[in-house]
Amino acid sequence: NAGVTQTPKFRVLKTGQSMTLLCAQDMNHEYMYWYRQDPGMGLRLIHYSVGEGTTAKGEVPDGYNVSRLKKQNFLLGLESAAPSQTSVYFCATASGGPDPNTGELFFGEGSRLTVL
Amino acid sequence: GQNIDQPTEMTATEGAIVQINCTYQTSGFNGLFWYQQHAGEAPTFLSYNVLDGLEEKGRFSSFLSRSKGYSYLLLKELQMKDSASYLCAVTDSNYQLIWGAGTKLIIKP
Numbered sequence: 001n002a003g004v005t006q007t008p009k010f011r012v013l014k015t016g017q018s019m020t021l022l023c024a025q026d027m028n029h030e031y032m033y034w035y036r037q038d039p040g041m042g043l044r045l046i047h048y049s050v051g052e053g054t055t056a057k058g059e060v061p062d063g064y065n066v067s068r069l070k071k072q073n074f075l076l077g078l079e080s081a082a083p084s085q086t087s088v089y090f091c092a093t094a095s096g097g098p099d100p101n102t103g104e105l106f107f108g109e110g111s112r113l114t115v116l
Numbered sequence: 117g118q119n120i121d122q123p124t125e126m127t128a129t130e131g132a133i134v135q136i137n138c139t140y141q142t143s144g145f146n147g148l149f150w151y152q153q154h155a156g157e158a159p160t161f162l163s164y165n166v167l168d169g170l171e172e173k174g175r176f177s178s179f180l181s182r183s184k185g186y187s188y189l190l191l192k193e194l195q196m197k198d199s200a201s202y203l204c205a206v207t208d209s210n211y212q213l214i215w216g217a218g219t220k221l222i223i224k225p
Contacts, residue, residue: 042120042215043159043203090158101213102147102166107158 002026006091006108013081013115021076021111023091030096032074033058033105034066036087043090049074050100081115088112118142120216122204127222128194136189136202136219144209150178150189151203153218159203162189191221199223 005024013019023032034046045058047066055066063085065077078085091108094100120140128134140148147166151159165171165180165187177190191198204216 040124040217042205042217044215045213099146100211101207102164102211104161104164105149105151105159105213107160109158110156 004091004093004106004108006089006111008111009109010112011114013078013113015082015115017081018077018079019081019113020078021089021091021113023074023076023108025072025074025091025093025106027093027095027106028071029093029106030071031094031100032068033092033094034064034074034076035090035092036060037090037110038087046076046089050096078113081113083115086113086115118208118214120204120206120214122202122216122219124217125220125222127224128191130194130196130223130225132194133190133192134194134221136191136221138187138189138204138216140185140187140204140206140214140216142185142206142208142214145182146207146209146211148178148180148187148207149203149205149213150187151205152200153203154200162202194223196223196225 007022033048035043044060049055049068052071067075089111092105150162153159163178170179175192180187201218201220203218
């Protein structure tokens, strides 16, 4: 039982390159989230999904796109990477229910991205 | 604006007790979480408080006062493995989760 798996774990990009981060979960959770974590700051929500085929913007969505074609996968894309996107990215899932963000989040191990 | 305040760093001694405070100013309240995050790892869930009072779970306890916008995480019988960052997060009236910057706890022998 892998839980929440993120790939890749590490990546170095040049400014302007594109890439996709994959989050895969085997917990059958409805909700999935992409966060970024930067030193001295709280986790910031980039995009999230409340179910297969749905996505929504979070606090800092600019420069990122997402897709959730299958329930178990949530992809985060950077179309044209910028140095400001250097960060650690975490995927998280939650089982869902009538009220979001009232239950435990399960996090992936993180993906460390450096943009030069 | 919405804000969550935690001390940036705390130091404590192995075997002792430490209290990590969290104060919040949010638009409404639908619960408060504490997560533990070891360096280089993912956050893991510790506790959830939605009603006032103390929730105890082994060596860890979490307290909430909604009227004061205040919570604390109490760690007893500290062990070296408790060295980590502790993240406070609040769910607001729109069910958005607001995160504090975290408190880095250093345990000394």
